Amino acid sequence: MDKFREFYDVISDPAGYAREWRDKNGKPVIGTFCSYAPEEVILASGALGYRLFGSGADIAKADAHIQSYACSLVRGAMEDSLNGALEFLDGTVFPHTCDSIQRLSDIWRMNNRTGFHLDLVMPVKLDTDSSRDYMADIIRRFKVELAEKTGAAITEEDLRGAIDTCNQIRNTMQRLYSLRIENPGVIKGEDMHSLVKAGMMMDRYRFLELVKEIADDLEKVTAAETKPGKRIVLSGGLCNMPDVYGIIEKSGAYVVTDDLCTGSRFFEGNIAEDGDLLEAIARRYSNRNVCPAKHSGIRTRGENLVRIARESRADGVLYIFLKFCDPHGFDYPYLKEMLEENGIPCLLYEMEEQLLSGGQFETRCQAFMEML
Amino acid sequence: MSNNDKMTDPEKERRKIKSVKKMKDIMTNYYIEAKTADQTGKKVAWITSGGPVEPLIAMDVIPVYPENHGAMIGASKMGVDLCEKAEEMGYPRDLCSYARSDISCVTVDGGPIGGLPKPDMLVCCNNICGTVLKWYEVQARYLDVPLFILDTPVSHTDFTEEAHRYVKRQFEEYVAFLEEHCGKKMDMDHLEEVGKVSMEGQNLWQAVLDTTMNKPSPMSAFDAFFHLALIVTLRGTTTAVEYYKELLEEMKQRIAEGISAVPDEKVRLLWDNLPVWYRTKWLSETFAGHGACLVADTYTSAWCGSLKYLDPDNFFDSMVQGYSRIYLNIGVDAMAEEVVKMVDKYSADGLVMHSNRSCKPYSLGQYDILEIVKKRCDIPTLVIEADMVDSRSFAESQIETRIGAFMEMINANR
Numbered sequence: 001m002d003k004f005r006e007f008y009d010v011i012s013d014p015a016g017y018a019r020e021w022r023d024k025n026g027k028p029v030i031g032t033f034c035s036y037a038p039e040e041v042i043l044a045s046g047a048l049g050y051r052l053f054g055s056g057a058d059i060a061k062a063d064a065h066i067q068s069y070a071c072s073l074v075r076g077a078m079e080d081s082l083n084g085a086l087e088f089l090d091g092t093v094f095p096h097t098c099d100s101i102q103r104l105s106d107i108w109r110m111n112n113r114t115g116f117h118l119d120l121v122m123p124v125k126l127d128t129d130s131s132r133d134y135m136a137d138i139i140r141r142f143k144v145e146l147a148e149k150t151g152a153a154i155t156e157e158d159l160r161g162a163i164d165t166c167n168q169i170r171n172t173m174q175r176l177y178s179l180r181i182e183n184p185g186v187i188k189g190e191d192m193h194s195l196v197k198a199g200m201m202m203d204r205y206r207f208l209e210l211v212k213e214i215a216d217d218l219e220k221v222t223a224a225e226t227k228p229g230k231r232i233v234l235s236g237g238l239c240n241m242p243d244v245y246g247i248i249e250k251s252g253a254y255v256v257t258d259d260l261c262t263g264s265r266f267f268e269g270n271i272a273e274d275g276d277l278l279e280a281i282a283r284r285y286s287n288r289n290v291c292p293a294k295h296s297g298i299r300t301r302g303e304n305l306v307r308i309a310r311e312s313r314a315d316g317v318l319y320i321f322l323k324f325c326d327p328h329g330f331d332y333p334y335l336k337e338m339l340e341e342n343g344i345p346c347l348l349y350e351m352e353e354q355l356l357s358g359g360q361f362e363t364r365c366q367a368f369m370e371m372l
Numbered sequence: 373m374s375n376n377d378k379m380t381d382p383e384k385e386r387r388k389i390k391s392v393k394k395m396k397d398i399m400t401n402y403y404i405e406a407k408t409a410d411q412t413g414k415k416v417a418w419i420t421s422g423g424p425v426e427p428l429i430a431m432d433v434i435p436v437y438p439e440n441h442g443a444m445i446g447a448s449k450m451g452v453d454l455c456e457k458a459e460e461m462g463y464p465r466d467l468c469s470y471a472r473s474d475i476s477c478v479t480v481d482g483g484p485i486g487g488l489p490k491p492d493m494l495v496c497c498n499n500i501c502g503t504v505l506k507w508y509e510v511q512a513r514y515l516d517v518p519l520f521i522l523d524t525p526v527s528h529t530d531f532t533e534e535a536h537r538y539v540k541r542q543f544e545e546y547v548a549f550l551e552e553h554c555g556k557k558m559d560m561d562h563l564e565e566v567g568k569v570s571m572e573g574q575n576l577w578q579a580v581l582d583t584t585m586n587k588p589s590p591m592s593a594f595d596a597f598f599h600l601a602l603i604v605t606l607r608g609t610t611t612a613v614e615y616y617k618e619l620l621e622e623m624k625q626r627i628a629e630g631i632s633a634v635p636d637e638k639v640r641l642l643w644d645n646l647p648v649w650y651r652t653k654w655l656s657e658t659f660a661g662h663g664a665c666l667v668a669d670t671y672t673s674a675w676c677g678s679l680k681y682l683d684p685d686n687f688f689d690s691m692v693q694g695y696s697r698i699y700l701n702i703g704v705d706a707m708a709e710e711v712v713k714m715v716d717k718y719s720a721d722g723l724v725m726h727s728n729r730s731c732k733p734y735s736l737g738q739y740d741i742l743e744i745v746k747k748r749c750d751i752p753t754l755v756i757e758a759d760m761v762d763s764r765s766f767a768e769s770q771i772e773t774r775i776g777a778f779m780e781m782i783n784a785n786r
Contacts, residue, residue, distance in 0.1 A: 065739050069466065069729050074736075099502045102526055103736035106704035109528070110740055121525040121535065124498055124505060130541040131523065137534035293502055295521055298512045324466050326732070330506035333462035334513060350464065 003214050004191045006206075007198035014201050018050050019088045021203060028090035028150050031114060033077075033104075034239065035261040036095035036122060036291070040271065040281050041143050043204055044162035045152040047090070051200035052077045053240045055085060065107050071322040072351070073240040074100045081113055091116035091149055096124070098293040098327050116149040118142065126286045127296040136282035143278060159277045166271065169199065169208050173267035175215045177257055181312045184231060184254035186221050189245025192255075196263060197241050230372050233314040234258040235305055235335070236321040237292070237328040242351070244320060244361070251365040253372075257312045259305055265289050292327035301331060302338035309344045315372045316345040318365070323352045345372060387631060389595055391619045398611060399601055406434045406489045415492040415554055418511065420504045421604050422674075423497035423522065424546070424695050426570050426687070429608040430563040431550050434489075437605055438507070441488050442470030445477065446649025446761035448484040455762050457482075468730040469761035471507040478514060491515065493553050495546075497522040499701045501733045520549045524696040528703045531696060539692045560688065567687025570608035574676040576616035577603045581676075583623040584667040585718055588632030589640065590623045593666035594656040595633060597647045603675045638663035639782055642714055644670045644741075645726035645734050646760040651768075658772060662779040668718040670711060674699040677710070704737035708744040715749045722782045723753045730759050752785055754778040 010017045018029045028047040042049040054076025061082035062075050080086050092114045094105035109117045122138050123131040147154045176195075179186055195214070199207050230253035238244070241262045245255055258264050269288040272280040289304055290296045309317055317339055321328035332348060339346045347368040349361060409416045417428050421439040428435045445451050451469060457476035459465050465472075473483070481487035494517060496508035505521065512519040522542050525535040547558050580599070583590050591599075599619060606612040626632075641659065643666045648655060659666060681693035699710060715723065723745050728735050742753045754774060759765035 066736055067727055070732065070736055096526060099732040100736060103704065103733060105528060106737055107740055110705055119528045121528065123523055123538065124502065125521050125523040128545070130538055130545065134534060134538035141532070141534060295505055295509070298509050298519065326467055326503055327506055329464040329467050330510060336462060
């Protein structure tokens with residue numbers, strides 16, 4: 001579909017896109033490390049939030065700073081920073097998540113080549129009153145610090161506008177997700193991947209226009225056009241967003257939905273547009289489905305995954321995570337157990353490399369689909 | 373055994389630290405008490421090594437440390453077997469080996485002491501890592517006991533007012549949690565008393581570690597790894613205070629008599645990161661073979677490193693900073709500053725870093741620390757790639773060669 005061309009252009013050369021955006025708009029580009037970086041505040045400052053995934057360049061310079069037992073996102077992003085591939089960034093934002101990102105933030109700051117550095121030391125615990133208050137404190141602090149670094153005023157009006165845009169993006173994305181659950185063939189996996197990935201890097205106003213058009217068009221497509229295939233939920237952590245969708249589809253299955261921070265978790269949960277806006281933003285980050293590096297009850301993630309799998313009438317769950325990702329590694333055994341108790345089969349795949357090199361993953365996928 | 377084998381080398385005997393036996397007795401009694409808690413009606417809490425133990429002591433709850441357990445598993449060389457069991461359960465091999473071995477141990481009651489006493493509650497403070505959060509979640513699900521999480525935001529560059537307020541409120545929640553699960557009120561005056569005892573123990577432990585400023589050093593980091601157990605497990609009790617008083621006396625006595633940890637100490641080294649528990653003896657002997665003594669380390673000193681934030685007259689409030697701003701919960705550059713200070717303080721001729729696959733907060737950033745130390749202190753450095761418990765990650769002959777080359781560099785540097 002032609003409508004996806006712009007997304008493919010962005011993700012095939014994100015740095016080129018960001019440089020051009022910066023020249024055209026005269027506004028800062030801010031690198032962010034995860035889905036906890038408050039999009040709304042960055043957008044309100046007029047800047048472009050640019051999620052860092054690691055370009056997949058061979059690791060050479062990063063070896064002198066980070067051991068081989070950190071994940072490919074951490075090492076890959078550090079490599080990009082050190083070899084100058086990110087020099088167009090005006091600043092970088094590090095929300096606190098896992099141990100590796102915590103240390104990457106220090107190492108990044110100490111070898112800085114990407115403008116200003118902001119740490120968002122968010123709570124790890126999210127299910128208590130004191131942690132919710134602290135989250136709001138952190139968002140308020142972030143607004144002040146970001147305004148200071150970028151020179152933007154970030155007024156109430158700016159915030160309201162940004163929240164409205166982000167809410168519209170989330171609503172539209174939820175429409176797309178629902179369409180896909182009902183009619184999985186309606187959108188090709190790799191198209192969806194390009195759209196989601198571009199949505200974390202490109203101009204959000206333009207992105208909103210495009211996804212709205214796409215959602216409107218797709219709502220007119222009838223279910224008859226979908227070929228039969230196994231219905232798969234993608235879970236785990238694909239923080240560097242490789243395109244696994246094409247391979248899964250080739251094995252005769254559809255990804256009907258996901259439980260990824262580079263997917264549904266990025267797009268869920270709207271923000272109230274009245275009352276204290278920064279508090280409202282904070283509430284969204286406290287309440288959304290959690291990253292395993294954060295805590296919101298001891299079985300919450302499992303219950304949520306089972307619910308997602310049921311609601312999307314999934315045949316199975318494919319759990320992929322990056323090698324050396326501790327939070328996902330600790331969660332997998334109990335998630336698998338909970339899924340199986342509910343009659344939902346689950347396949348684990350641990351990704352070694354930055355980019356997925358077909359082969360082994362394809363074979364595992366095919367075997368899993370045959371088993372289902 | 374022939375009679376010859378029984379003969380002791382008097383020189384070696386003289387060099388042995390006499391307090392070792394007492395320490396072993398104390399630890400044995402401690403574990404017996406914890407294991408029989410159900411008979412004495414005492415509650416047992418599992419707590420992370422960097423967690424605030426004083427409120428537990430004040431409530432007469434017996435604290436038990438899965439990390440200390442992990443160290444015992446490593447030292448008794450049972451790590452690989454237990455880690456493999458965890459891997460069979462679905463936990464990836466790349467996860468922390470303390471966590472892997474403890475998680476599998478609980479399901480089979482295995483390990484060196486037949487498993488830890490079962491807890492009535494879990495207390496997890498994430499000032500040391502995010503791994504403990506995941507580990508304690510696993511145990512909370514398996515053991516079905518209440519879990520309290522003390523979330524101490526990392527100080528990348530500073531400890532903010534907001535973080536201070538947040539941690540302060542959590543200490544109040546912690547007290548409420550203990551009151552609920554112990555069925556009695558916390559005696560805050562008693563907690564202050566426990567705090568004073570805890571600080572006295574920490575001061576004594578620091579004094580013990582400081583004796584190694586003496587040339588030659590009366591003890592080594594390998595000794596510190598052993599004697600550390602009480603400041604971790606019995607912090608806040610008079611048992612720890614009394615023990616460290618005696619140990620300090622013994623160290624002073626050794627200095628007076630000229631007894632050194634390593635015979636004919638020629639080289640003084642600083643160690644970074646956790647011990648390689650299953651190879652402490654080998655490493656100790658290998659370094660000693662080069663006349664080198666590991667005089668200090670960043671690990672054992674972490675249990676007295678935040679003393680500057682603790683207030684004996686307002687212990688409860690001062691725990692907020694005392695437990696948030698510990699060595700691992702600060703930026704890599706701030707950690708480098710501490711290492712540089714230690715190189716100077718203990719007159720180290722070289723720095724040995726254990727790049728520990730199990731511990732990302734401790735290990736990621738070491739390469740940058742190493743560069744800072746090289747530049748500021750102009751001393752040789754060595755990185756040993758290993759793991760604290762899982763010996764599958766230890767390549768002995770390669771490490772031996774690298775130690776040899778490192779010692780040559782040190783001798784050339786002098």
